[in-house]
Amino acid sequence: MSLLEETKKQFADPSPAYRPQPFWFLNHDYKREELEWQLEEMRKQGVGGVVLHSRHGKSAEYMSREYLDMLAFCVDACKKRDMVVWLYDEDNWPSGTFGGKLTRRHPEYRMRYLRLEERRLAGGAETARLDFGQNARLELNHFQHVTIDKYVITRVDKERLLRRGGDRTIGFDSRVGIIGCGSIGSQIASALSEVGMHKLLLIDNDKLTFENIARHICGASDVGKNKVEAVSEQIASRFPHSQNTVYHGDVLTLLRDYESLLNNCDFTVVAVGNMNAEFRLNNLQRQGIIDKPILYVWVEPYLAGAHAVFVDPANTGCLQCLFNEDHTFKQTVLDNPGQYAIRESGCQSAYVPYSILEVKRFINDLMFLVQDILAGSVKENVLFTWFGNLTMHRASGRQISPQWEHEGDYGIKRDPISSFTGCEVCIAQ
Structure with missing residues (x-):
């Protein structure tokens, strides 16, 4: 041949x-x-x-x-x-x-x-025409006007999205409970998702209203929805691999029926602004019914300060250790904050004068504490105190608590709960 x-x-x-x-x-x-x-x-x-x-x-x-x-x-x-x-x-x-x-x-x-060599070859004396047959010509005539669409497959799994989008992620397999999905709780849920936490248990009994959306991660299109569902959908729209569980109901009712439910989570964030619920959870921890850590979070009026209390039942100290007998918090940033407003934690109306930038700044700083918690480097129960723009508050005539009178703007303190006078239960142990 x-x-x-x-x-x-x-x-x-x-x-x-x-x-x-x-x-x-x-x-x-x-x-x-x-x-x-x-x-x-x-x-x-x-x-x-x-x-x-x-x-x-x-x-x-x-x-x-x-x-x-x-x-x-x-x-x-x-x-x-x-x-x-x-x-x-x-x-x-x-x-x-x-x-x-x-x-x-x-x-x-x-x-x-x-x-690599390049050679120029002169045509030979013998040439040939390649005939692919009648079928090939019919196919060319049939497909000459057909549009070829290009489809690209893009990975959207969590490893690619998060490791490509940043140099550090935490808690890929951790499960976190969030009680309270108002402005503070929703921002925490969003921040946790951004650092790799895509197994959230969301608990709240409210619906989203127009008064909520100024500092909430959800917007006007979500008004009327249950907050837990709106937050879960918002997170899933950014991270399609998220595996969130929602419960639309009162947390006290849930705890009455399922006291140990939170043991299914690696730890839980409580941002409800409800002292009864917080002390109920604290008692369940002290009784050993809830054996997983809880992070209690709330903000002061005008966001002059914010607080997070990390309580692991295996360590010394509890939430009650930071409160007086009349249930007033010992470490407030504002002097007598009750004269301005009730303690706020996530469902305040839009007229309360602090901006979403202040909220995000607090949540961003709080995430470093959460990162340390998940990494296992927090070895004792701690009070995390965040200070807002104290210069502005002083100029506005708001009194700063004497213990913080020398504190500057946007500072952070971490104090072990064991450094405070304990509650009766912890002292007796």
Whole structure:
């Protein structure tokens, strides 16, 4: 057969070397019937060979006898079909050059430089026209006006989104409860999602109103929805892999029926602004019914200050240790904050004069405490105190508590609860 005839033959029926040779990912059970069926289907579609490539999910240990038998079976099955086989193991499973023995025994496998040469060839005396037959011409006529659309597959799993979007993520597999999904609770839920927490238990009994949306993560289009559902949907719109659970109901009712529910979470954030609920949770922790940590969060009027109390039942001190007998908080930033407003935690009306920027600044600083909690570096129960723009509050005539009179703007303090006079229960233990 002349070179010209051979060339024409290769166009009409390419040899395996000139056909597609895709990577064949071996990432499941090695069932010989399945392997042979896949090879046969690829051959029928014009595939000339395969690259045998081990991936995560394979049933046999890499380089085990079962694994090597599988490779031998695939090589033999390809040989029967006149298909080319490539053995590839330099990605996830590097055996390399087998300590140099492979290239010593087989010099032909050694790495070589690729030399690129450009040559101009003059046309020969003999020419030929390639005729692909009537069917090919009919297909060209049929498809000449068909639009080819390009589709791109983009990974949106949590590992890609978060590790590509930042240099540090926390708590991929942790589950966090959030009690209270108002302005503070919703912002905390959003911030936790942004740092990799995509298993949230959201608890709240309110619906979203127009008065809520000034500092809430949800907007006017969500008004009328249950807050837990609106927050969950908002998070899922940004992170489609989130796995949030919602409960629309009163937390005290929930605790009455399922006292130990929060033990299903690694820790829980409480942002309800409801002292009865907070002290009920604190008592359940002291009784050992809730054995997981809780972070109690609230803000003071005008966001002159904000507080977070981390209580792990395994450590010394509880929430009650920071309150006087009349249930007033010992460490307020504002002197007598009750004269301005009730303690606010997430459902205040829009006319209360502090901005969303202040809220976000507090939540951002709070996330570093949460990061330390999840990393296991917080070894004792602590009070986290955040100071707002104290210069502005002093200029506005608001009195700062004497203990903080020398504190500057936007400072942070972490104090162990054990440094305060304990409550009666903790002292008796």
